[in-house]
Amino acid sequence: MRFSVKTGVPLLAAALALTACGGTTGGDDDNASGGGDAGSCEDIAIGYFGALTGAAANLGINIRNGVQLAVDQFNEENADCQVGLEEYDSAGDPNQATGLATQAIGDDSVIGIVGPAFSGESDTAGPIFAEGGLPTISASATNPALSTNGWDTFHRILGNDDSQGPAAATYISDVLQAPSVFVVDDASAYGAGLAEIVNESLADAVVGEDTIQTGQTDFSATITAIRDSGAEAVFFGGYYAEAGLLVQQMRGAGVDATFVVADGVKDPGFIEAAGDAAEGTIITCPCLPPEEQQEFFTAFEEAFGSAPATYSAEAYDAANVMLEGIKEGNTDRESLLEWINDYSGEGITKQVSFDESGEVENISVWAYKVENGEIVADQEIETD
Amino acid sequence: MSFLINNFVELTVTGLVLGAVYGLVALGYTLVYGVLQLINFAHSEVWMFGSFAAVWVTVAVGVAPGSALPVVIGVLLLALLAAMTVSGGVALLLERVAYRRLIRLDAPKLVALISAIGASFALAEIMGLRDRIVGWFGLRDDLDPYVRSARDNTRFRNPLETEGLFTVGGYTVTNVDVIIIVSAVVMMIALDQFIRRTRTGKGIRAVAQDSEAAALMGVNRNRIIRATFLVGGIMAGAAALLYLMRFGVTRWNAGFLLGVKAFTAAVLGGIGNVRGALLGGFVLGLAENYGSALIGSEWRDVVAFLLLVVILLFRPTGLLGESLGRARA
Secondary structure, three states, rough: HHHHHHHHHHHHHHHHHHHHHHHHHOOOOOOOOOOHHHHHHHOOOEEEEEEOOOOHHHHHHHHHHHHHHHHHHHHHHHHOEEEEEEEEEEEOOHHHHHHHHHHHHHHEEEEEEEOOOOOOHHHHHHHHHHHHHOEEEEEEOOHHHHHOOOOOOEEOOOHHHHHHHHHHHHHHHHHHOOOOOEEEOOOHHHHHEEEHHHHHHHHHEEEEEEEEEOOOOOOOOHHHHHHOOOOEEEEOOOHHHHHEEEEEEEEHHOOEEEEOOOHHHHHHHHHHHHHHHOOEEEEEEOOHHHHHHHHHHHHHHHHHHOOOOHHHHHHHHHHHHHHHHHHOOOOOOHHHHHHHHEEEOOOOOOOEEOOOOOEOOOOOOEEEEEOOOOEEEEEEEEOO | OOHHHEEEHHHHHHHHHHHHHHHHHHHHHHHHHHOOOOOOHEEEEEEEEHHHHHHHHHHHOOOOOOOOHHHHHHHHHHHHHHHHHHHHHHHHHHHHHHHHHHHOOOOHHHHHHHHHHHHHHHHHHHHOOOHHHHHHHHOOOOOOOHHHOOOEEEEEOOOOOOOOEEEEEEEEHHHHHHHHHHHHHHHHHHHHHHHHHHHHHHHHHHHHHOOOOOOHOOHHHHHHHHHHHHHHHHOOOOOOOOHHHHHHEOOHHHHHHHHHHHHHHHHHHOOOOOOHHHHHHHHHHHHHHHHHHOHHHHHHHHHHHHHHHHHHHHOOOOOOOOOHHHHHO
16 A cells, blocks of 8 residues: 555656646647637546545535535536536545545646645545645635645635634633633544644643544543542543534433534534534634625525535635636646635635645634524634 | 542433443344344334334324323333334244245345345435335425434424433432333333243244254244344334433434444343343443443443453343253253
8 A cells, every 4th residue: 555655646647747748739829828718628527535425524525515516606607617616525534545636637738726624634635635736625624733834835715723722711711711621632633733723722621531442432530530629621522423422411311511622523414413402502603603704505405405514605616716717717727726725815714825835824713602492693702 | 439429329320321222222133143143134114114203193193292191101101102013023024024035945045134234224225215105105294293303313302201210429319310211121021921931932942943843843944033033123113212311302313323222232241141132221321321421431332342341241142141042940
């Protein structure tokens, strides 16, 4: 496996180079540098990379739908430039991600990727995209370390956990004014990273911590520890599947500490699993409430029959950055990457521009709250 | 360490509750192993189907929490019946499709093992894709409450509200805790008596001891094998309802982890030994909780499986050790 990946990537790169050469020498007198000709749009696709199945599939489907909407709108407006959408369903599994990334690199028509959706898969797929020169914009992966690997193809269109973690901590200490906090994480790249940051930010207020496993269903030992600590708030770093079970069992055991979670839980699946136990849960998210984007909201609902959910709007923005680039004639990976790096424009979620490391430059974190079985916006969290 | 001592009662009770569920599922592994010397790796899916049957009953009946006691008991019994029926049915189907021909042809055990693993994947994916499957028949919208978010956690709308009964050592034991532990023990005793006293039970013991001799003595081996699968399935169905009462949600792949744990419980207690299954379940549940309390939840599986290895090193046949056939029971 290791051997095939190592030798496979250079081989693929060589093959790509060959076909690229073949294209320019064998083709007619088209403007080789590509100046926005209608003809240069043929056989172009952007990819969606992330979970469409698996335990946290909802988060991925929200993102895919955002991308889909952007592509559909683009194709409608540009009859002479039809862009395809390739889906790479990783099931959120870092191990499956490497094979899929190699597959995406091998598909010449794919010149940009919205994704990978989660931090764990971003971590394993990132180097492959970097080596293949395929630009990516994640609409959801928030582990801060991802942008420190020197992958020049990496971008993300939302604030990372270095802004979300302290924001969650600020909310717990300033708004909830909880003197004691218990921190739980799910040992994933996303959850553990976030819990670590919250832990550091809250410092002395943390009265206990515990790590659970994804897929675990019985949390009795963790709940005993929470009760024993007497914490008034519980922060959980992880995804909605475990969060729903955890809060439900907490309430069942009579623990009424405020449950604070982050963007990975901002999904109706959380409420579906937890039921009434979800009430009052605080969810932080570096994403604007959808009410702020009326036009997008309506179009999305029309297309998919449901309201846009977490990161649909971010995905829409990410796809649009790439689509604008394609329209401007950046129809290969190299020039699209350059386009994204230099991009500066108004998205529906924020003013979009990326810094050297691929982080988006404008960040805002919001707190949401579960009320009557709905996730509603609570307030923007001030961060410094 | 002081954490473990201060919360000893709570950790013990919740550990026993978890262990009771492990034990009931473990029965399915242990019975089939006792009779066929096969590990039925698809048994976790038998449990999973039962859990969905129980969920669907509560969806169909639509009972609100806080209903009158007779209604609550009625709904729970109906859910129990549905879970047992579906689990028993799936177990029989499994025997028919995945095993019967292989057993008749006397295929190597490894072949049956692979067949079981394949059946396990197929059953889990069928549940995970149920929204699309009913879609083929144009029933997607009609059956929406039963099939929506097929890949996500599905919540059991428990008609019984959890209530504290009495407080011991700082922990309030709930009605659900008591129901689960008592039911598991009662069912274990009932099964033990069934195997000890009834004609079918004698048949099961006879086939487990020496299937050829049993056949010569006029025991219908195929019928006994079917009965074994059915009994294991029924127990898994009961375990499914008890699990839902405590943990509240199920999922298409929830069987996998539970299956591994239940199988471990069966081996720990002595595979092929009915009483050992429940004992193994209790020991495993307690070990997981104590282990989590001592060094943190991320170590619970390490502690539990380390214990398994240590016990098997000293008692290779498990805690109770006797096989189904040789057991006096």
